[in-house]
Amino acid sequence: xxxxxxxxxxxxxxxxxxxxxxxxxxxxxxxxxxxxxxxxxxxxxxxxxxxxxxxxxxxxxxxxxxxxxxxxxxxxxxxxxxxxxxxxxxxxxxxxxxxxxxxxxxxxxxxxxxxxxxxxxxxxxxxxxxxxxxxxxxxxxxxxxxxxxxxxxxxxxxxxxxxxxxxxxxxxxxxxxxxxxxxxxxxxxxxxxxxxxxxxxxxxxxxxxxxxxxxxxxxxxxxxxxxxxxxxxxxxxxxxxxxxxxxxxxxxxxxxxxxxxxxxxxxxxxxxxxxxxxxxxxxxxxxxxxxxxxxxxxxxxxxxxxxxxxxxxxxxxxxxxxxxxxxxxxxxxxxxxxxxxxxxx
Amino acid sequence: xxxxxxxxxxxxxxxxxxxxxxxxxxxxxxxxxxxxxxxxxxxxxxxxxxxxxxxxxxxxxxxxxxxxxxxxxxxxxxxxxxxxxxxxxxxxxxxxxxxxxxxxxxxxxxxxxxxxxxxxxxxxxxxxxxxxxxxxxxxxxxxxxxxxxxxxxxxxxxxxxxxxxxxxxxxxxxxxxxxxxxxxxxxxxxxxxxxxxxxxxxxxxxxxxxxxxxxxxxxxxxxxxxxxxxxxxxxxxxxxxxxx
Numbered sequence: 001x002x003x004x005x006x007x008x009x010x011x012x013x014x015x016x017x018x019x020x021x022x023x024x025x026x027x028x029x030x031x032x033x034x035x036x037x038x039x040x041x042x043x044x045x046x047x048x049x050x051x052x053x054x055x056x057x058x059x060x061x062x063x064x065x066x067x068x069x070x071x072x073x074x075x076x077x078x079x080x081x082x083x084x085x086x087x088x089x090x091x092x093x094x095x096x097x098x099x100x101x102x103x104x105x106x107x108x109x110x111x112x113x114x115x116x117x118x119x120x121x122x123x124x125x126x127x128x129x130x131x132x133x134x135x136x137x138x139x140x141x142x143x144x145x146x147x148x149x150x151x152x153x154x155x156x157x158x159x160x161x162x163x164x165x166x167x168x169x170x171x172x173x174x175x176x177x178x179x180x181x182x183x184x185x186x187x188x189x190x191x192x193x194x195x196x197x198x199x200x201x202x203x204x205x206x207x208x209x210x211x212x213x214x215x216x217x218x219x220x221x222x223x224x225x226x227x228x229x230x231x232x233x234x235x236x237x238x239x240x241x242x243x244x245x246x247x248x249x250x251x252x253x254x255x256x257x258x259x260x261x262x263x264x265x266x267x268x269x270x271x272x273x274x275x276x277x278x279x280x281x282x283x284x285x286x287x288x289x290x291x292x293x294x295x296x297x298x299x300x301x302x303x304x305x306x307x308x309x310x311x312x313x314x315x316x317x318x319x320x321x322x323x324x325x326x327x328x329x330x331x332x333x334x335x336x337x338x339x340x341x342x343x344x345x
Numbered sequence: 346x347x348x349x350x351x352x353x354x355x356x357x358x359x360x361x362x363x364x365x366x367x368x369x370x371x372x373x374x375x376x377x378x379x380x381x382x383x384x385x386x387x388x389x390x391x392x393x394x395x396x397x398x399x400x401x402x403x404x405x406x407x408x409x410x411x412x413x414x415x416x417x418x419x420x421x422x423x424x425x426x427x428x429x430x431x432x433x434x435x436x437x438x439x440x441x442x443x444x445x446x447x448x449x450x451x452x453x454x455x456x457x458x459x460x461x462x463x464x465x466x467x468x469x470x471x472x473x474x475x476x477x478x479x480x481x482x483x484x485x486x487x488x489x490x491x492x493x494x495x496x497x498x499x500x501x502x503x504x505x506x507x508x509x510x511x512x513x514x515x516x517x518x519x520x521x522x523x524x525x526x527x528x529x530x531x532x533x534x535x536x537x538x539x540x541x542x543x544x545x546x547x548x549x550x551x552x553x554x555x556x557x558x559x560x561x562x563x564x565x566x567x568x569x570x571x572x573x574x575x576x577x578x579x580x581x582x583x584x585x586x587x588x589x
Contacts, residue, residue, distance in 0.1 A: 167425065167427070168425040168426050171425035171443070171444050171445060172355070172425045172444060174444070174445045175355075175357070175358060175361065175425065175444035175445040175446075176355070176357040176358075177445075178361050178445045179357040179358065179360040179361035179364070180357065180360075182364055183360070183364075229357070230355050230357060231354070231355060231356070232355075232356040232357070233356075234354070234379075267354070267403060268401065268402070268403050268404070269403070269404070270403060270404070271380055271382060271403050271404055296404075298495075298497075
């Protein structure tokens, strides 16, 4: 708040100062070439105001022109157009003011090429300043966003680890293994292997900002397999991955919390058998994943979807600058989340 | 023989218990149930004297299931969570087994029950769940005849004290629960529920208007058309709740 005020005040002084400097400089110049002081000051006032007005126009227009994006043509042409208009308007105004003064009109016409050159140089200079400033700001913003994304990824990893390493998942699995060891040692072995593979994938350190979908998929498969062993016939898993999606990329650990939600709200929200379905498809430039679980509308929207859905939405927004990548639908007896991950080729 | 029942939603959790219990000659497993609803029905029918209960189960959890059982058997909780231990002992559980548990640890729990049984009829688990509930209540379970009703708190219109019971008014009708209004007042989210009278708690989202009669008598009208009296103190609380 106070910063804004400061910058507003600063702005005012900046404009007044520039106006003063321009008027002083130009008046001296015009006086030097033989006009009297009053004429010189009036002349330079007109041009100084016009120059500052064009600067304002450039300030407004340039944010929509990204030289690094659209090329430098616009940045070259704008000042030329403005220069011609400034000199044209300036001359009109001055002719109107000093209509009867023949010697001044002569001076005005003689000085036109010089004026053109001066205004053009001035406006090119200003353009350069504005463009550089905008570009720097853009870079800075991009960097800011990158750090945010990194932070979110790290947070997701941390949350995920805490969640996984939250003892109950491990302990419940160990309890299941304990039950299997005596009678069905083969299944016990299978479960130990899944548990080991799963944890190894979960604590891998080299997770960058994106990983292959194949890896995320493998983790989900392992996770659901263990849950299936625990809950037996009550849990059915329906997984389908379209061919070609395995090489697509996504931010690490993006889907895992959503799958866990699906399990949680499916298994603990209804009494009947539960079918969890995870479908991955590729459509134009997107990897699309739909996760569906049964749920009981009478319970209300499941609490705690909060972290899962919101964090996924936020991470995708930070990465791709879009808000339309996460959709969810609650029907009478099932709940579905659809995630689309843009593939930047 | 000690007649035992198991209530757990994971089949493998049943298996390990059964395997361990097989060795105890004085134990007979007479019931295996896979959720709280089955559990309530089964326990009513078979009347076990000792039950092993998981906490995280579909729809209603282990604590909520115990609330709805009339002749409470001895309770041993079996769970992977350590966070409920305090609450478990507050509802007078005999023991709290953490998954995975060893044969020896189960033996200890059974030993506890045996000594308990010998030293006279065990005064077991009259569940006073309210004080154990530290977090904000999200749902209430009630039993009407053989039906079990799970009421999400946001569906409650108002609560009224009726003798030893609290009448819970919902769009589906009125349900009675053996508890005091005070326990509800402590457990419900104070942002939405206000005790406006010695005998009433209302859901603020249901309020349509507040009327003042002569002699400072006040009433609130609810969406359902119900008219609830507001005491002087209740009026202050109501005002504070709407102001915040």
